[in-house]
Amino acid sequence: MINELQKDLLREYINVFIGQAASMLSEIANQRVILSVPEVEIVNMAEEEVLSHNLFSHGHIVSSSMKFGNEFSGRAMLIFPAKKAKFLVDACMGMESEEVLDEEFHLIDTDFDVLKEISNVILNSVIGEFSNLLDTTVEFSIPDVELLFVSESEQKMYLKNDIYMLMLYTSFQLAEAKIDGVVIVALGMNSLNKLIDKINEILGDI
């Protein structure tokens, strides 16, 4: 969909967006947060493309989702393994985490509140900055957070409604915990083109 050079530029911008998200997260968690985006991919869901790895971790996941709109529109999601969610929440509340066994999640209502806040911060940064990059206004709201079980085969179905997905594979590191997640920005054709046009414009200037 896009070439290496375009991908590189996109990744560079995303690192900046995510860097800001990390900074805000670190204020919430009162500790250093290392947030990196080692990989960026654009996937066309209509074609059964082979990806470098699974769309996202299957099994129990925490998924935060919000629609964003206007000239640049789509859906943004933050997905990470439910097992790790507890670590993230505890770190943000300044609590020590215990090792969590596979079957136990023990996410209570306040945990979901914290997850909502974390997703809010991260997605705000990403979408907000995308809209700045594109010089458009984008409206969006606070994300909805869910705990779901998605089997390996269901992954694609979960994202089925959206055609182009900008997959930002992220890795958060706070305290001892390393949490791998993915930010997915699902875009329609128009919005994707706007983005690619902008990237080309910037590349043209070099």
Next chain:
Amino acid sequence: MKIIIADDSSFVRTIVNKLISTEFPNAQIKLCTNGKEAYEAYIEMEPDWLITDLLMPEMSGQQLLSALNVNGKKGKYIVVSADVQKGTKEEVESYGIVKFINKPLNPDKLQELINLIRGE
């Protein structure tokens, strides 16, 4: 004048390289894609300036600066990074850098970079 530019993004390397070559046509510039390459280049080249990112594979910017410190290399370091956290800044400043520039690199920041190298 010898300058090393270290960043895993080819986009950033290209921009900074282009800028410096234009402003300092006689400069000898080495481009590195990670901290380890930059470290080895530093030992070999003994550059006047090192412009480096922090989040890089193989060896991070922090590790690079720390290693240079440990080896008694004194040089002029400029850090260019998307990591805007206070803790990061403090850690990196302890290695004796000239300036910490936050990404994204816009025209103002690029100008600042040039000014620093010029010595203004």
Next chain:
Amino acid sequence: MTKCFYDLLDKLKIGIILLDRHHRIIFWNQWMSKKTEKTASEVLSISIEEISPKFASSKYSSILDSIFETGQSRFLSGAVHGTFFQNFELQPGYDIKQNLQIEKVDEHTLLIQVEDLTGHYQKVKQLRKFIDHLEKENDEIKQMEEISRKIAMQDTLTQLPNRLSFLNSLELKLNELKNTNSKNILGVFFIDLDDLKKINDTYGHKVGDEILIEFANRVSTSLNSINSKSFIARLAGDEFVFYSESDSGIAKFNSQAEIVLDKINLPFNIKNLIPLKIRASIGISVFPYDATTVEDLLDKADKALYMVKTSGKNNYEFYKHP
């Protein structure tokens, strides 16, 4: 019409606050008044930092400004940030669950929605505590049952398995041999200590008990070391029993009985006393020759024991068919 809407805002079960660019309150609904005990007229035109000290810190004050700037909504969870507005309707010491949702309405107005679920959350917490308590009790009961079970199956003094345990075990063993059509035979040995009553009368029960414990040790150790696929238990008083499996005929049982008698005949060195000697009688029945059920085997072993007791003791005998 406007009055209608204001009334509606007052009916909402969440707090509604509107702020201007200088963070001054321009609207404060009834929910907020009820919870904070500050009426709208008291707070209008006052900056939020004065009403809620938390907002005075630069961290939160700058969040308000950045929402004006970027137009991005922010969700602040009580779990992370604590309480923004003191809720006077609740008992102190409750874990507060108060979330804030802040968004920009227009260039001059910021909307804060305050959700306070402390009361509900408190109930959930109590329920959770109650469940934890029940689970703990359940665990304790299980542990007690385990201990009772052990007590039921074990002789306290010698720590050997008791009668119940032995009968169970023997039953299982017989079934195993029968079901697998095994060629092995099983010997059941009744052991009766001959002189224990005399020792108890002469030296007291404490000494008698020591001898029983020592005896149990000696026999079970030697049985283990022969690797005789055996199981020993204390039946009662001075009666012991064990069974032993043999794949090489009766000869093994002979030597086992002799070893046991040797062990018993070794002096017992109880503190402060001269070494004591005791004797024992052993009666043996064999599966499948003499009997094939638990009751029958025990009965025959008992009869064999009787023969030994009435013919000099300190010996062993196999059951003989009349």
